[in-house]
Amino acid sequence: MRSEHSSRIVAVYQGACAVSTAPGAGLRRLQRQGERMRAASRALPAGGCAARPPPPPPPPARSRRSASVRCTAGGRGWLAVLLGAAPQSVEVDIVLNDAESRKRAEHKTEDGKKEKYFLFYDGETVSGKVSLALKNPNKRLEHQGIKIEFIGQIELYYDRGNHHEFVSLVKDLARPGEISQSQAFDFEFTHVEKPYESYTGQNVKLRYFLRATISRRLNDVVKEMDIVVHTLSTYPELNSSIKMEVGIEDCLHIEFEYNKSKYHLKDVIVGKIYFLLVRIKIKHMEIDIIKRETTGTGPNVYHENDTIAKYEIMDGAPVRGESIPIRLFLAGYELTPTMRDINKKFSVRYYLNLVLIDEEERRYFKQQLLPNSILAFAETPGLVSRRWPEHRLLVNYMQRN
Template sequence: MASLFFKSPVDLDIRLDGDDERKTVDVKVSKDRREKVPLYCDGESIKGAVTVRPRDGKRLEHTGIKVEFIGSIELFFDRGNHYEFLSLVQELAAPGEMRHAQTFDFEFKNVEKQYESYHGINVKLRYFVRVTVSRRMADVTREKDLWVYSYRVPPENNSSIKMDVGIEDCLHIEFEYSKSKYHLKDVIVGKIYFLLVRLKIKHMELSIIRRETTGAVPNQYNESETITKFEIMDGAPVRGETIPIRLFLGGFDLTPTFRDVNKKFSCRYYLSLVLVDEDARRYFKQSEITLFRRTNDQ
């Protein structure tokens, strides 16, 4: 990075071809800031230009200029280490000097991007272009992020989910969801059957839970967050009653399911059914669902 105590002797600008026409993704980069990032796919080339501009017309001596395309995983509890699973480099200029701005074209052809971009609670998987002007004193770098989607073919086997909640001689409920794998714009359709009700149920709610797991044992961290929660029943049900469920996923900030990405993190989703009785006791059942991205799930 450029020194904190001296003004950088050079301005760096990275432009990607077709940025103005390319689709973007609105990414949360910090607690209070979001940013539009260009969207790329697996196998797509990364092409653009780097402009190096010496400041104040001064002569810039350098020991080489390079551009890199990097895929990395950053674990927030391990901030000192970034795990690079993809690293490509091109030399733009041999050691020398410059007095005026110069623009260098670059292209990384047909790049395999095996993972989808992800910004979570404790982990970030990012792809970025980085240009470095190497100097005898301090290198000067500039980075530009891009976002990657991974599209999947809809699964051939997509069985329903059937589970029950029971307390002997007091409560027996069966619930069923029509399938276990959903695309990001899908609709969760299901039914809840009350076979035995001797408890005074006050209300029932359904939640989507996202569970992020980072690191490896013994330094493993689990974080759960509720994506949405809504009440599907208010008041006591009766035996034989059936309650339909219909939940549209398109309005929520969801990602595909990630399992053991580069042996660094996972992100799983669960449907959580919760019943609350008049004494505020809670009875719940969770079932994992799989989310995937189709071509038209932008």
């Protein structure tokens, strides 16, 4: 007994045989179709269920290693880029021609540490070599050009995205091409103008540096080397002493005197304090060195005061006619040159403050108590400049009205 499925196959087969004698181009096709149906009918089992054909054999397994070899065989294929295939790596170094003989100077970094850098002055030539060391000798280094720059720039910490360059010199070392082995390129910047002193402060940094750049398709290779620049100045012809009377009317009248008005940074400030009238219970007197850093212009000016030194010159109540000596060594303090309106970005000024403190912890000095009085305590602005081989502190006292 055949199943319904086999009956349909036989009916189709008989219908195909009925039209087998019909003329036309499809006669042979119908005959072959009938033979295939007859063979399928004989292959049916007694239950009438057709046997499922065996699955095709699986394709031969391919090793991961062979696939990876084919992916990287192109060298520059898109898959190699996605997988991070690294190109030729190179180590860049900048060496000055007079590195062995050139002096080094300590300079404070942003984190407050001191490091030594090569020291330059305005107008000096900067020359050396840019060395390229290929790490893989079997690969070539493709580049879009090699250059070196000498840059002087000002960086304001509140505007780190914008660097204000006041010196920018460029030398092309190589045109676009390939490098097959390690080599060095000479460079020279003759009589470079370096108008300002290197400076790192609370809110601003002025730096000079060399920058070597290898331009590449994906990412550039950049190497920087900082240098320190000191500006030079001459000694003023006049170096007169400072003598000034200050105080509070009917309460305190003192006279202070400094032996000279110009000091280098390793000098000693020598002077005296004379008490002409004392009607206030004073218990303490000191001299402060204050650095004022000014950044910005116009309405966006910001002042940052930093007390460099506090030097106690008296402890206890003075009496009328008493004289207190002053001897302040500047070598132990971190003083930098005064900078006035540097590239219209910032200024640095120094002040000497004479401060008196009474028994009630009240502080007497010009800025806070009597700013408009000619008898107020003096605030003496100091101008710091640099002269080889010494620094200079030029003290300008305030004239009374």
